[in-house]
Amino acid sequence: xxxxxxxxxxxxxxxxxxxxxxxxxxxxxxxxxxxxxxxxxxxxxxxxxxxxxxxxxxxxxxxxxxxxxxxxxxxxxxxxxxxxxxxxxxxxxxxxxxxxxxxxxxxxxxxxxxxx
Numbered sequence: 001x002x003x004x005x006x007x008x009x010x011x012x013x014x015x016x017x018x019x020x021x022x023x024x025x026x027x028x029x030x031x032x033x034x035x036x037x038x039x040x041x042x043x044x045x046x047x048x049x050x051x052x053x054x055x056x057x058x059x060x061x062x063x064x065x066x067x068x069x070x071x072x073x074x075x076x077x078x079x080x081x082x083x084x085x086x087x088x089x090x091x092x093x094x095x096x097x098x099x100x101x102x103x104x105x106x107x108x109x110x111x112x113x114x115x116x
Contacts, residue, residue, distance in 0.1 A: 006082050008037065010067040013088040014097060018069050027053060034063075034070035037086065037099075038077040045106055047080065049099050 010018070018035055022028040036054040039047050054072065057063065062078045064071045073081055085100040101107075 007064045007066065008071045008073065008078075008081055009064075009083070009085045010035075010069040010071060011085055011087040012067065013090070014086045015067045015069050017088045017090075017097070022053065025053060027055070030055070034072050035086075037071060037073050037081060039080045050077075051086075051097055 019028065022033065027033040032055040033053055034055070034057075036050075036052050038050040040050055042048045057072060058074065060075045061072050062075060064073075069086075071086065080103055081099070081101065083102050086097065087100050088097050089095055
């Protein structure tokens with residue numbers, strides 16, 4: 001996939017896992033809930049990803065819908081996440097959710113921290 005829309009994208013595996021987790025959390029049938037992604041300072045490369053379920057949008061939030069998943073991020077985080085793909089790995093070395101971020105100039109071994 002070529003990302004050209006300045007958005008946040010969701011892979012099929014991530015979509016399936018999000019649906020499963022929302023079902024387990026009891027919020028799958030509530031249209032107010034969405035996936036909130038963000039970037040915070042910290043981690044071994046300087047910036048870390050945040051991922052959670054939320055049901056409160058803030059005035060400056062950026063909202064995206066991809067692969068039937070609603071993804072929301074704050075404006076500051078979006079500057080780091082533009083054209084990023086949320087993915088999920090469940091193999092032997094699987095690390096769960098991870099971000100395939102074309103803006104990251106450096107990532108760490110754990111895959112949860114990056115630099116631009």
